[in-house]
Amino acid sequence: MYMRYSLLAVFVLLTLELMAQKVKLNVNLNVKHRTGNIESFDxxxxxxxxxxxxxxxxxxxxxxxxxxxxxxxxxxxxxxxxxxxxxxxxxxxxxxxxxxxxxxxxxxxxxxxxxxxxxxxxxxxxxxxxxxxxxxxxxxxxxxxxxxxxxxxxxxxxxxxxxxxxxxxxxxxxxxxxxxxxxxxxxxxxxxxxxxxxxxxxxxxxxxxxxxxxxxxxxxxxxxxxxxxxxxxxxxxxxxxxxxxxxxxxxxxxxxxxxxxxxxxxxxxxxxxxxxxxxxxxxxxxxxxxxxxxxxxxxxxxxxxxxxxxxxxxxxxxxxxxxxxxxxxxxxxxxxxxxxxxxxxxxxxxxxxxxxxxxxxxxxxxxxxxxxxxxxxxxxxxxxxxxxxxxxxxxxxxxxxxxxxxxxxxxxxxxxLKDIDGTRVDTYSSNPDMMVDAYVDGNKAYVMIHNLDVEHHELDLNLAGISEEATDVEVRHLFLNGSTANDAPLLNVTNSSGFDNALEIAPEGSYVLVFTYPSEINIDEEVVESKYYADTYLKEIAAEDPIAFKIDQVELAAHGEAVLRVGVGRDHGRSLKPTITVNGTRVAVPDNFRGLGQEDRANFFGVLEIPIPYSVLQAHNTVEVTFPDAGGHVSTVTMQVFNFSAELREVVTKTNGLGLNIKIQPNPVQDRLLVTGMDQTRATQIDLVNIQGKLVYQQTGIFDELVINTQSLDAGMYFLKAQIGDQVQATKVLIAK
Missing domain, CATH: 3.20.20.80 (Glycosidases)
Incomplete structure (x- = not known):
């Protein structure tokens, strides 16, 4: 699914020991996800x-x-x-x-x-x-x-x-x-x-x-x-x-x-x-x-x-x-x-x-x-x-x-797919090769997961937006029962009274999990997804020559997220990592894209899905795409905008009982990040982690403020974790060059 970075995802990412091994999947059961005028499964x-x-x-x-x-x-x-x-x-x-x-x-x-x-x-x-x-x-x-x-x-x-x-x-x-x-x-x-x-x-x-x-x-x-x-x-x-x-x-x-x-x-x-x-x-x-x-x-x-x-x-x-x-x-x-x-x-x-x-x-x-x-x-x-x-x-x-x-x-x-129905709710995946979708129907929640990769993956599935525990969990896992062309697919179905979040998904396997709760699930928030299209398309790529696209009439809310989608058709061996700016702000282009690398196809033709800071969006936007080498085309530039009905990050903070008030500025940052609001009587540990889960900075001590030099770090999305005693606060940080 599209890569989206919200505080829901941040709290999952904070278990640093598991970042490299597990794909993080979040489902927010009380947040309806409406795409255009569609909000339910047909x-x-x-x-x-x-x-x-x-x-x-x-x-x-x-x-x-x-x-x-x-x-x-x-x-x-x-x-x-x-x-x-x-x-x-x-x-x-x-x-x-x-x-x-x-x-x-x-x-x-x-x-x-x-x-x-x-x-x-x-x-x-x-x-x-x-x-x-x-x-x-x-x-x-x-x-x-x-x-x-x-x-x-x-x-x-x-x-x-x-x-x-x-x-x-x-x-x-x-x-x-x-x-x-x-x-x-x-x-x-x-x-x-x-x-x-x-x-x-x-x-x-x-x-x-x-x-x-x-x-x-x-x-x-x-x-x-x-x-x-x-x-x-x-x-x-x-x-x-x-x-x-x-x-x-x-x-x-x-x-x-x-x-x-x-x-x-x-x-x-x-x-x-x-x-x-x-x-x-x-x-x-x-x-x-x-x-x-x-x-x-x-x-x-x-x-x-x-x-x-x-x-x-x-x-x-x-x-x-x-x-x-x-x-x-x-x-x-x-x-x-x-x-x-x-x-x-x-x-x-x-x-x-x-x-x-x-x-x-x-x-x-x-x-x-x-x-x-x-x-x-x-x-x-x-x-x-x-x-x-x-x-x-x-x-x-x-x-x-x-x-x-x-x-x-x-x-x-x-x-x-049996029985899946209901209202679509908000989901997140930390890996574009792991698609997740979810629906709520009365007191049941249906979570669909599919692995586009040809490798096994460990999953950490987290459900938010509900205070009750499920009374029954049905797990359906579809996979190849073996590893050769002599083997057959198998759908393994199990039921239990609880769920410990951990799953292992087979290569190109699928899960459907059915959670039954004691009472009806209350959906009281909403994410509205809209898609916007650039004013031009199918532009030839010249080396180090920016291609400009205009995306206008974008409707924004007080809170939200966005994903820039750049379609690319190029010969194999050409770069798939352009430099991209949105309204003058450089954004990080992930190394991974959805699915396999298309090596057996005559050339690459795919979409790069790029999370962009919601704060840089405007009603009228200019996107510039620059490749280091020539050849091929940018086929399309579109933008998915997810407008929130409320500050969902605050909801998650309260749900997790977090009482810290750590502040960072500026954000986005280029050279120096100032962290304030620490408790001067107890030691604070500050961790800065990149989107791949790698720890790039750590500092522990008793201090009033902390300055982190970000000059040597690559542009992109990072997560800052501040821990004082058993309290933790996490914040997204965008490093822009």
Whole structure:
């Protein structure tokens, strides 16, 4: 998660012996964390998979009874996205209008639509679960895209492109009338109509990347705009998005991919789009290499979409991630392998937690798991032909495709996330590789933790903002039960009546901790997170040449915190530690960034997340970024501002019973730090610690004031601890050069 430094974190950091070993995680249960207008967990948006409520094989050949009830009710899993039904009807059933060549016959759409609604009306077993099915309707490229490819009925959509009939009009009309005729309002009237429409699935893969003769990008993007307008003529309440990029490698070829594809799409069709839609996959096993999106790369990708949307339209249009987790190339066509699901599930957790941080800017995020995907199995090939992203498999796999259906290891994702709900509350991590998020629901607190690192870590988890002790603590730990590709993921669940703060998390492992308290948790404070975007983006880097960015109209409160986010795309070996000033004050750039180092990728593309002193912020801000060497781009500069409803530091001080009144000045400091307010009758110990936990200064004695020479210390955030007897006070100190 973003690195934030508050007094909550300082008191955890004061145990110097443990600083180097343990990652500090704090959860402030009485402080609501609101991002934009979102303050609660949306299971529809995040806890879901690819299916439909009336899918024919929900309850056939299963080892357990009532799979749909187990998943959708007991586990509260949601479903959506259908690319198959509309494509099947278009390909096999819908006829051409005899009076309008290249157009679907509207009476044919209406007839098959009524059949479909009637079929759903008879599927009464599905009706109780339709509230769990918020559909994304999406077509497949062929025969929907008008390039002459015919349906099995022998006709193709019109390729006309005139002022009266813009390119894609016939396709858009079909899609609009399909929505009108194939859906109802629920129950016996027909399935509720979809809330979201993706124009078509991964169009550039078929039409450009793998095509013998690549299609014109401008024409493809105009097609998207035309289809969206046709849908909106009949359905103003349906959101339409595109272009559904399979591999949104914005930084490819020194950002030429961004200019040629993604920026071009926004410029051509963006006005008609309600949202952007992309697919994000890790490639953890690609020819022996690991090409990860999770971590800083995904942050840079999403920041760039948001940044350009703001520059182009004055607003951040939401992003839909309609497919994500991992593609496992090195294990393809080997049949069911539990290790493959470990690769997919660990990526799903990491990405989901990153999406949850942007809950106000993401309208849907769906991991790529399907229910059974029986259509993929080829009897002539055998069990190695099965799909690699299924919720259920045959129990005798991989030896044979026989037996009843049982859950694959994908179920561990949903068991990990079971019951999480409620109001998001304030969290902190001392390490950007350790993401933490938390929610309060009545008398329960849910804490999610994910380790982006490939090493074990010891954790020190502290809960604040509540005076009661939990009566029950459930600990769910998801990890690879071993260290090789022959091993399987395991979800270990334990319950106890207490919690001692200490945890050890496995490499790329996840925790969900559920704390049950005797009474309802009182949330009486608030952190409001806002994100601001610079006035420009994608600036070339020249050595020792400052790049200036303006961030205006920043709203500030009496108390708060801030994080500067600098997107960087550079060749490996180039510096990732620029000199940065905010309103003339130099700020420290951490050595660490979120996730792994991207060594196996062609170049680095990620976001540097930099804590900045709240005191240096203004309504109108100037940020300067200077690299010591040339090459690459600063892709984006954005700023997260966290405004507090009260001085949360004072709350923590009182909670911990601290009565000292040590004062420091100036702060920020350059050369000499003056410490006053000590007790002249008792010895005082002063420790100054850097953000990595290293003790850089210590003095013990009886004195009225103390001067610390900071000239030799690097710029950055430090923590000053003053201890007199059993009383301790900690203060943040910013050294600015």
């Amino acid at each position: 299971r529809h948006k995040f806890v879901n998979f690819h299916s439909t409520v009336n899918q024919n094989n929900w309850n056939t050949n299963n080892k357990m009874d009532n799979v749909i009830g187990d998943l959708l009710r007991d586990r509260d899993v949601h479903i959506g996205r259908n690319t198959g039904t509309i494509s099947w009807y278009l390909r096999n059933s819908i006829t051409e209008d005899p009076n309008r060549p290249g157009y679907a016959d509207l009476t044919s759409i209406a007839a098959y639509g009524k059949q479909n609604r009637d079929s759903y009306a008879r599927a009464t077993w599905a009706h109780p679960y339709e509230d769990q099915d918020e559909q994304i309707l999406c077509t497949q490229v062929h025969p929907f895209y008008p390039d002459g490819k015919t349906t099995n009925k022998g006709w193709a959509f019109s390729q006309a492109d005139t002022e009266e009939e813009p390119f894609g009009t016939a396709s858009g009309e079909f899609l609009a009338h399909y929505i009108k005729e194939f859906y109802g309002t629920g129950g016996v009237t027909g399935k509720p109509k979809p809330k979201f429409v993706e124009v078509t699935n991964e169009p550039l893969w078929d039409l450009v990347t793998t095509a013998e003769q690549p299609h014109d990008l401008t024409k493809i993007f105009k097609f998207h705009g035309t289809v969206a307008r046709e849908i909106h003529k009949l359905h103003s309440d349906v959101q339409v998005g595109g272009y559904c990029a399979a591999f949104p490698d914005f930084d490819k070829n020194n950002f030429q991919r961004w200019h040629q594809r993604d920026k071009h799409f926004i410029d051509v069709a963006g006005e008609d789009m309600d949202f952007w839609t992309i697919h994000l996959y890790d490639f953890p096993s690609f020819g022996g290499k690991s090409l990860y999106r999770k971590g800083s790369n995904m942050e840079a990708t999403l920041d760039m979409l948001e940044q350009y949307s703001m520059l182009k339209f004055g607003e951040v249009k939401p992003t839909m991630i309609s497919e994500y987790n991992a593609q496992t190339h090195d294990y393809n066509k080997q049949g069911h392998l539990p290790y493959v699901y470990w690769l997919k599930v660990k990526s799903s957790v990491a990405m989901m937690m990153q999406f949850m941080e942007r809950a106000d800017k993401i309208n849907y995020a769906m991991p790529f798991f399907m229910l059974k995907a029986e259509w993929q199995y080829n009897p002539s090939v055998g069990p190695t032909s099965v799909h690699g992203s299924r919720m259920m498999r045959r129990e005798n796999e991989p030896e044979s495709y026989t037996g009843d259906f049982i859950y694959t290891e994908a179920i561990l994702l949903y068991d990990l």
